Amino acid sequence: MLRLAIQKSGRLSEDSLNLIRECGISFVSSSLKLKTESTNFPLEILYLRDDDIPGYVADGVADIGIVGENVLVEEGKQSLTVEKLGFSKCRLSLAVPKTMEYNSIQDLNGKNIATSYPNLLKAYLQEQGVEADIHTISGSVEIAPSIGLAEAICDIVSSGSTLISNGLKEVERVFKSEAALIANEELSEEKREILEKLLFRIHAVQRARKKKYILLNAPNESLDEIRSLLPSIKSPTILPLAEDGWSSLHSVVNEDDFWEIIEKIKAAGAQGILVIPIEKMII
Ligand code: ATP
Numbered sequence: 001m002l003r004l005a006i007q008k009s010g011r012l013s014e015d016s017l018n019l020i021r022e023c024g025i026s027f028v029s030s031s032l033k034l035k036t037e038s039t040n041f042p043l044e045i046l047y048l049r050d051d052d053i054p055g056y057v058a059d060g061v062a063d064i065g066i067v068g069e070n071v072l073v074e075e076g077k078q079s080l081t082v083e084k085l086g087f088s089k090c091r092l093s094l095a096v097p098k099t100m101e102y103n104s105i106q107d108l109n110g111k112n113i114a115t116s117y118p119n120l121l122k123a124y125l126q127e128q129g130v131e132a133d134i135h136t137i138s139g140s141v142e143i144a145p146s147i148g149l150a151e152a153i154c155d156i157v158s159s160g161s162t163l164i165s166n167g168l169k170e171v172e173r174v175f176k177s178e179a180a181l182i183a184n185e186e187l188s189e190e191k192r193e194i195l196e197k198l199l200f201r202i203h204a205v206q207r208a209r210k211k212k213y214i215l216l217n218a219p220n221e222s223l224d225e226i227r228s229l230l231p232s233i234k235s236p237t238i239l240p241l242a243e244d245g246w247s248s249l250h251s252v253v254n255e256d257d258f259w260e261i262i263e264k265i266k267a268a269g270a271q272g273i274l275v276i277p278i279e280k281m282i283i
């Protein structure tokens with residue numbers, strides 16, 4: 001049995017649970033429960049505050065965990081990282097009141113900065129050669145300047161709308177973060193085998209997320225050009241259609257370059273294009 005710690009309720013919770021479910025691991029979840037056991041995989045899930053996850057994994061209370069890199073590095077536990085998971089992307093940034101004149105980081109010398117990430121901020125300021133007073137608070141950092149608690153803040157930003165609505169402007173990016181899978185460094189052989197199985201499934205899910213399955217019909221004389229536009233896993237599948245001189249072509253495309261490819265293959269003569277999500281992808 002492998003024990004996985006995830007955030008009980010917050011910005012990491014839903015995506016963490018979805019990832020586990022997409023790996024085909026079933027469990028009954030309840031917001032009232034502190035732990036739950038999977039019915040079809042040797043996994044137990046512990047629901048914790050995100051800040052506690054690195055410590056619990058380091059101590060072996062949990063075997064593995066999902067946590068933001070911002071919390072991991074703040075706690076000095078980045079050595080536990082197994083791999084990045086690609087969700088909960090955000091950044092830790094410095095922000096000042098929008099009325100403050102700001103030219104460079106040197107403008108923060110001697111200032112009072114409120115943050116929940118004193119270690120990350122301290123390291124960044126040191127690297128930049130800035131001396132400031134760090135005021136550690138545990139939440140609602142963005143209101144610190146307006147209540148006179150600090151002259152600047154260092155906080156998590158994703159769209160920046162919270163900063164704007166608090167009369168602040170983002171001036172420096174301190175750290176880029178996303179969710180990471182972490183593991184205790186002394187897992188037993190048995191637990192390591194379960195982790196390997198879990199990673200195999202996570203990779204299949206992640207690979208599939210970035211790809212789409214594409215089907216299209218085309219006149220045979222367009223096939224060469226369309227094939228050259230569709231880099232597929234090995235080579236595309238081409239099947240003759242009932243209508244003479246036409247074929248159906250199946251392939252896999254990257255979600256990122258998908259729109260560009262679609263336009264090009266349409267121009268090359270493709271018709272009846274279907275694009276389908278892929279659930280799992282094992283190569
Ligand atoms: P807890 O009660 O568990 O301590 P919290 O309030 O500290 O929760 P959340 O706000 O739920 O934490 O954020 C959890 C993690 O999600 C953060 O540490 C960060 O990695 C990421 N995160 C925070 N804000 C955002 C955002 N706006 N967009 C994407 N990811 C974010």
Ligand code: ZN
Pocket residue numbers: 049050051
């Ligand atoms: Zn927290």
